Amino acid sequence: MRTNTIAPPSDDKRWRIVQATMRRHGFAPDALIEALHSAQEAFGYLDDDALRYVGKSLHLPLSRVYGVATFYNLFTLKPQGEHTCVVCMGTACYIKGGPDVLKAIEDAAGVRKGETTPDKKVSLLVARCLGACALAPAVVFDGEMDGQLAPGQAASRIKEWMGDGN
Numbered sequence: 001m002r003t004n005t006i007a008p009p010s011d012d013k014r015w016r017i018v019q020a021t022m023r024r025h026g027f028a029p030d031a032l033i034e035a036l037h038s039a040q041e042a043f044g045y046l047d048d049d050a051l052r053y054v055g056k057s058l059h060l061p062l063s064r065v066y067g068v069a070t071f072y073n074l075f076t077l078k079p080q081g082e083h084t085c086v087v088c089m090g091t092a093c094y095i096k097g098g099p100d101v102l103k104a105i106e107d108a109a110g111v112r113k114g115e116t117t118p119d120k121k122v123s124l125l126v127a128r129c130l131g132a133c134a135l136a137p138a139v140v141f142d143g144e145m146d147g148q149l150a151p152g153q154a155a156s157r158i159k160e161w162m163g164d165g166n
């Protein structure tokens with residue numbers, strides 16, 4: 001079995017989830033899809049850091065990783081918006097009001113999950129579990145985890161981003 005000495009891109013503990021998936025597959029190249037899937041579930045989308053980290057860990061060229069990530073439409077690459085909001089819809093967050101938070105954010109931004117506002121200010125995504133269930137319902141605003149949010153609080157954050165009195 002191969003070992004992995006590649007450090008994750010940051011201290012974010014969600015990388016541990018991705019690492020655990022790769023370890024389960026012995027860091028073998030054919031764990032690629034599972035690893036990308038796991039990263040997407042934890043972060044809501046795949047950015048450069050995630051693709052590089054998975055590629056290095058599985059000893060695969062970046063071109064191959066990008067190829068797979070862009071080929072399957074089950075994968076979402078980092079969205080276009082200036083700001084990114086990821087709402088958790090995992091079980092714990094769902095039970096604690098995740099759907100209401102998502103709805104409030106969708107209404108505030110005027111877009112649905114998976115979309116970016118026409119002015120490219122905000123991209124809205126959902127994740128399956130952000131690894132912070134104690135904070136349910138959890139939302140990540142520009143990479144920063146926030147939790148136990150009321151729908152109105154979440155909507156205010158989005159309105160701040162939209163700015164210009166929109």
Ligand code: FES
Nearest residue numbers: 088090093130132
């Ligand atoms: S279910 Fe939302 S953080 Fe785990």
